[in-house]
Amino acid sequence: MGGHAAFIWPALGLTAAVLILMLVATLYSLRSGEAALSRLKATREPRPGRRSPAPDAG
Amino acid sequence: MANLHRFANPNRFLRFSRVILPWLAGITALLFIVGLYYALFASPADYQQGETVRIMYVHVPAAWISMFGYSVMAGASATALIWRHPLADITARAAAPIGAGFTLITLATGSLWGKPMWGTWWVWDARLTSVLILFFLYLGHIALSRAFDDPTRGAKAAAVLALVGFVNVPIIKFSVDWWNVLHQPASVSRLAAPAIDPSMLRPLLIMALAFTFYFLTLLLLQIRAELTHRKVRALQLAQASAQ
Numbered sequence: 001m002g003g004h005a006a007f008i009w010p011a012l013g014l015t016a017a018v019l020i021l022m023l024v025a026t027l028y029s030l031r032s033g034e035a036a037l038s039r040l041k042a043t044r045e046p047r048p049g050r051r052s053p054a055p056d057a058g
Numbered sequence: 059m060a061n062l063h064r065f066a067n068p069n070r071f072l073r074f075s076r077v078i079l080p081w082l083a084g085i086t087a088l089l090f091i092v093g094l095y096y097a098l099f100a101s102p103a104d105y106q107q108g109e110t111v112r113i114m115y116v117h118v119p120a121a122w123i124s125m126f127g128y129s130v131m132a133g134a135s136a137t138a139l140i141w142r143h144p145l146a147d148i149t150a151r152a153a154a155p156i157g158a159g160f161t162l163i164t165l166a167t168g169s170l171w172g173k174p175m176w177g178t179w180w181v182w183d184a185r186l187t188s189v190l191i192l193f194f195l196y197l198g199h200i201a202l203s204r205a206f207d208d209p210t211r212g213a214k215a216a217a218v219l220a221l222v223g224f225v226n227v228p229i230i231k232f233s234v235d236w237w238n239v240l241h242q243p244a245s246v247s248r249l250a251a252p253a254i255d256p257s258m259l260r261p262l263l264i265m266a267l268a269f270t271f272y273f274l275t276l277l278l279l280q281i282r283a284e285l286t287h288r289k290v291r292a293l294q295l296a297q298a299s300a301q
Contacts, residue, residue, distance in 0.1 A: 002109035004174050011170040015116040015163050019272065022159045026279045033286030040293045 068144055068285050075278045082275045089268035096261035104258065110174055115261050117167040118246075119269035120160045124192060125227050127157030127273060131199065132224040135217035145281070147213040148288070150220060151203050152280035156273060158196035164189055176240060184233035185241035188226055195223040 001008050097115035104111035131153040138146035168186070169179045180186065203209075203216035234243045245253040246262065254262065 001112075002103060004108060004110045007170045007174050008109060008112050011113040011167040012116060014166050014170075015120065018159050018163050022156060022276055023279075025155075026276055026283060030279055030283035030286060033283050033290060036290045037286055037293070040290060040297070044293070044297070 068148075071145055072282060072285060075282055079275065079278055082271055082278065086268060086271040086275050089264060089271055093261055093264035093268045097265060101257050101261050107175060110171055111258065113167055113171040114258075115265045117164060117171060118262060119266040120163040120167065121189070122266055123269045123273050124157055124161040124164050124189070125230060126270070127153050127160055128192060128195070128220075128224065128227055130277070131157060132220045132227075135220040138213065139217050139221075147217070148281055148284045149277070150199075150217060151213065152277055152284050154196050154199045154203070154216075156276045156280060158193060158200065160269070160273065161189065161193040161196060165193060181240050183239040183241060184237040185230065185239050188230045188233050191226055192223075192230060195219070195226060198223075 093115070097112055101111075103109045107114075131150045134146045134149035134153065137143050138150060165186075168189075172181075173179050199216045199219055202219055203212045206212035206215070231244075233239060234241055246259070
């Protein structure tokens, strides 16, 4: 690297680190949101065997 | 414009992003492989900069994306303030941390190039200072959009900051022409032919495309994450009010 390796590799490494960190943080945020959403949806759904009563036939 | 309105519907946008994301990710990976091959192995050293020209293949695309990201954020903020599109606020909020990341890369790699070439890590010239201000504008937007209990108020305050701060983007672009600065003038985006040899222009443009596709991939993922968190908050509020 013509005597400049001490500048070139840190520049490339830092770029890779920031790009990867942004991807990991975004994926983590997406996954945690999706997990929380599915937990909430599961608690809102009626439990099996506890159906609402059938309408009165009169 | 009618097509854009269609994608302003969050559910339709989620379906669209699910289809397009694998393609974006694939194209980004391919562009990075080809771009890095040219940048590191298949391009010559510069006659003045020597091997440090390889820093330019990440520094320049990062600088372009840092300004592009801010333009996306300002455009989305204007759309949110004027037309109140449901996705516009989310897009502005999603673009801010990504833009800040690319600006950090610009500042750090510029510094690592400046030391061997200029003999200094940093100078307070107009180009470097205006890019530093861009970084602080991104940080300010992130902080402001999260500073209010009411997310709508936070989004509105951050949108105003994004629009006011947009004046900094042309200042960055033209600072090398308007003032006597240490930073070199534009060599690719100028009216005459680019002042770079094709052997160096090729890796630069491929890496610029790779950075652009990476930005778009991250933006779509971040918008999906924001939409999911908003759904969670809405459900939590609905549950709390039902109890």
